[in-house]
Amino acid sequence: MIEIRQLQVAVGEQLILRGVDLEVGAGEVHAVMGPNGSGKSTLAHVLAGMPGYTVRSGQAQLRGVDLLSMEPEERAAAGLFLGFQYPVEIPGISNLQLLKEALNALRLRRSEKPLDAVEFLALVRKRGRFVRMPEELLRRGVNEGFSGGEKKRNEILQMAVLEPRLAILDETDSGLDVDALRIVAEGINALRTPGRSFLLITHYQRLLQHVEPDRVHILSNGRILCSGGPELARAVEEQGYEQLEEEASVDVGSVA
Amino acid sequence: MSAPALQAFDRAFQALHRRLPGAWFRERRATAFRYFQEAGFPGPELEGWRYTDPRAWLRLELEPAAVPVAAPPVLPDAPLEGREHDVLVFVGGHYCAARSRVGALPPGVRLAPLCQVLDAGRDEILAQALDDLPFVEGGADAGFSALNTALFNSGLFLRVPDGVRLERPVHVWHLEPEAAAGGPPRCAHVRNLCLLGRGAAACVYESYSSAAAPGSGAPKSLVNSVTQLRLEDAAELRHCKLLRCDAAAHLSYSCAQLGTRAHLHSCYFGRTEALARNELQVRLLGRAARAELNGLYSAAGNGRHACLAMVRHLQRETRGDAFYRGILYGAAHGIFHGAVHIEEHAAHSEATQSNANLLIGERSRAYTRPELHIHADEVQCRHGATVGRLDDASAAYLQSRGLDAVRARALLVRAFAAEAMERFRFPDLQDWLERHVPGGGLSSGALGIA
Numbered sequence: 125m126i127e128i129r130q131l132q133v134a135v136g137e138q139l140i141l142r143g144v145d146l147e148v149g150a151g152e153v154h155a156v157m158g159p160n161g162s163g164k165s166t167l168a169h170v171l172a173g174m175p176g177y178t179v180r181s182g183q184a185q186l187r188g189v190d191l192l193s194m195e196p197e198e199r200a201a202a203g204l205f206l207g208f209q210y211p212v213e214i215p216g217i218s219n220l221q222l223l224k225e226a227l228n229a230l231r232l233r234r235s236e237k238p239l240d241a242v243e244f245l246a247l248v249r250k251r252g253r254f255v256r257m258p259e260e261l262l263r264r265g266v267n268e269g270f271s272g273g274e275k276k277r278n279e280i281l282q283m284a285v286l287e288p289r290l291a292i293l294d295e296t297d298s299g300l301d302v303d304a305l306r307i308v309a310e311g312i313n314a315l316r317t318p319g320r321s322f323l324l325i326t327h328y329q330r331l332l333q334h335v336e337p338d339r340v341h342i343l344s345n346g347r348i349l350c351s352g353g354p355e356l357a358r359a360v361e362e363q364g365y366e367q368l369e370e371e372a373s374v375d376v377g378s379v380a
Numbered sequence: 381m382s383a384p385a386l387q388a389f390d391r392a393f394q395a396l397h398r399r400l401p402g403a404w405f406r407e408r409r410a411t412a413f414r415y416f417q418e419a420g421f422p423g424p425e426l427e428g429w430r431y432t433d434p435r436a437w438l439r440l441e442l443e444p445a446a447v448p449v450a451a452p453p454v455l456p457d458a459p460l461e462g463r464e465h466d467v468l469v470f471v472g473g474h475y476c477a478a479r480s481r482v483g484a485l486p487p488g489v490r491l492a493p494l495c496q497v498l499d500a501g502r503d504e505i506l507a508q509a510l511d512d513l514p515f516v517e518g519g520a521d522a523g524f525s526a527l528n529t530a531l532f533n534s535g536l537f538l539r540v541p542d543g544v545r546l547e548r549p550v551h552v553w554h555l556e557p558e559a560a561a562g563g564p565p566r567c568a569h570v571r572n573l574c575l576l577g578r579g580a581a582a583c584v585y586e587s588y589s590s591a592a593a594p595g596s597g598a599p600k601s602l603v604n605s606v607t608q609l610r611l612e613d614a615a616e617l618r619h620c621k622l623l624r625c626d627a628a629a630h631l632s633y634s635c636a637q638l639g640t641r642a643h644l645h646s647c648y649f650g651r652t653e654a655l656a657r658n659e660l661q662v663r664l665l666g667r668a669a670r671a672e673l674n675g676l677y678s679a680a681g682n683g684r685h686a687c688l689a690m691v692r693h694l695q696r697e698t699r700g701d702a703f704y705r706g707i708l709y710g711a712a713h714g715i716f717h718g719a720v721h722i723e724e725h726a727a728h729s730e731a732t733q734s735n736a737n738l739l740i741g742e743r744s745r746a747y748t749r750p751e752l753h754i755h756a757d758e759v760q761c762r763h764g765a766t767v768g769r770l771d772d773a774s775a776a777y778l779q780s781r782g783l784d785a786v787r788a789r790a791l792l793v794r795a796f797a798a799e800a801m802e803r804f805r806f807p808d809l810q811d812w813l814e815r816h817v818p819g820g821g822l823s824s825g826a827l828g829i830a
Contacts, residue, residue, distance in 0.1 A: 172780050173779075173780070174776050174780065175772065175776055195779070195784070195785070196776065196779035196780050197779045197780075197781075197782050197783055197784050197785075197788075199780075200779075200780060200781060200782035201782055205780075206780050208777065208780075211777070212771070212773055212774045212777045214774050214777075214778075214792070214795050215795065215798070215799070216794065216795030216796060216797070216798030216799060217791055217792075217794065217795040217798070222778070222781065222791075225783060225787070225791065226778075226781035226782045226783060227782075229781075229782040229783050229784070229787065230782040233782070265795070282781065286781065286782070
């Protein structure tokens with residue numbers, strides 16, 4: 125689905141990603157974990173084409189297509205979705221209006237017929253069930269006055285309506301209470317299909333208790349330190365990142 | 381008098397004033413014109429005109445249309461199309477009977493072009509009403525309103541007697557015709573009068589549009605309008621002014637006087653690529669009178685768009701709310717000047733004033749000047765003013781959802797306008813507003829903002 129090769133990214137003069145290699149196959153769920161400042165959000169943002177980042181070198185291909193040369197909306201049309209850690213609030217445009225604009229913009233790019241109001245509302249009601257989002261909230265401004273949990277559920281709802289090929293969820297679990305976390309996790313699980321891949325960016329293992337990943341990668345200091353199965357996430361929880369980093373530096377040292 | 385426009389107005393007055401409607405009103409016009417000759421035009425040396433210098437237009441030899449101008453075969457972009465309403469159409473300042481339509485009215489209601497009312501003979505109430513302007517001769521910047529008194533041809537006359545509530549809205553539609561090729565730039569002086577008796581109610585749309593497409597190279601023209609609204613005790617007026625004259629300068633004074641428990645809900649929606657100055661003065665004369673003033677103004681190109689909202693509280697428990705939003709494209713300037721005066725006897729009054737501006741163009745500017753003058757105890761006043769640009773993070777968020785950069789930014793402009801639009805509360809106008817709102821309408825308009 126996505127193939128990242130030796131990706132180096134800077135913010136201003138500071139190099140944040142120092143050569144990331146990552147590959148996610150179709151239908152797979154991968155988790156990227158790492159301590160604060162390791163570059164997790166930078167990776168998510170740069171893949172989605174958010175402004176403020178400079179790609180120094182490397183490649184990222186989504187289903188064989190060069191992602192890094194595209195505008196953000198072209199990446200969305202190619203099937204990429206970024207669930208934001210801090211979704212913006214936009215009073216004056218309702219969640220429904222944004223969703224309809226977004227969905228029809230994507231359909232137009234794919235040469236599909238735009239949905240009319242009736243078809244659209246039916247779709248949103250159906251998908252809204254995944255995250256138990258009351259319709260009244262959808263008529264409010266985008267994320268306007270939403271709690272942290274409601275904002276994250278709204279991101280999952282958008283994902284459910286826009287049906288991406290690859291969803292990158294940037295710390296979607298942060299700031300969620302136990303119930304909200306379960307609802308978000310159920311939403312993600314409901315959207316797992318053989319044709320859809322996920323990249324879950326997270327600090328902790330708690331989301332991964334509800335959404336079983338196929339692979340776990342530890343990002344540290346701008347590089348993938350190590351990769352493994354779900355047990356790696358549990359090891360992080362038990363030992364902390366520092367221990368892993370130490371072990372990795374010994375490994376690297378011995379190789380050198 | 382050095383400016384060509386002053387000389388042109390002088391010639392026009394000499395040539396026209398015997399032919400203008402209302403022979404009995406002639407002397408009053410002559411007095412007003414003498415005042416205008418002495419006072420001249422206000423200019424940037426006056427604080428209220430600092431950012432809206434009309435001199436560029438006054439370098440033109442503006443000619444008032446001496447004879448009625450033919451209406452265009454199709455009236456463009458009708459604001460209340462498909463809605464039941466009465467409409468008076470004016471073209472180039474002249475009444476156009478062929479395009480106007482007034483249905484059966486309740487007894488005692490007078491709805492007519494002002495020229496007909498003037499020609500019907502001396503009318504003391506009318507004479508008094510026409511003179512009842514807070515900015516009549518004497519004020520430093522009364523030049524344009526004096527000129528209006530001297531030269532107006534027609535406009536709205538609406539009188540609703542005590543206790544009568546008009547069911548249908550009234551639309552007074554001023555249309556600037558497309559100028560004949562090579563014809564002179566024109567000037568139209570428009571006077572509107574709306575008098576509501578005790579407990580009367582009406583809804584009035586006052587719109588100005590141009591038959592010339594923006595940027596069509598039509599000669600510049602100027603509209604000088606004065607609108608007077610008088611609400612007796614417990615009267616209710618919903619007044620909505622629409623301005624769509626991109627190539628014409630529009631200078632307007634409106635004044636409203638409200639009696640006890642009278643309620644004015646006033647909205648202004650306008651855009652210009654030229655000069656638009658919209659001044660509204662409200663006097664809350666009776667106890668518990670209330671005025672809600674809302675405005676959404678935009679300007680593009682090198683346009684200058686000014687909104688001045690002055691509310692004077694003269695009695696107890698009065699309330700005034702002014703809410704204005706400006707959107708400035710290109711190198712346009714937006715100007716807001718809001719003033720609240722709470723006089724000595726107006727205890728327990730409330731006033732709010734809010735102005736926010738969105739700068740889209742790199743060279744666009746906003747000037748905002750809130751003023752509060754409080755001379756009474758126990759009053760509540762709030763005001764706030766902001767100037768900002770589109771939020772890049774919000775634009776990026778929308779793009780990440782599939783909207784291209786242009787649409788994302790347009791949607792954010794639309795979002796900024798929404799707060800003002802929600803305050804308009806003119807359901808008959810919703811479709812028209814949706815088509816004209818800065819940022820463009822939403823295909824899903826009905827889904828969200830009710």
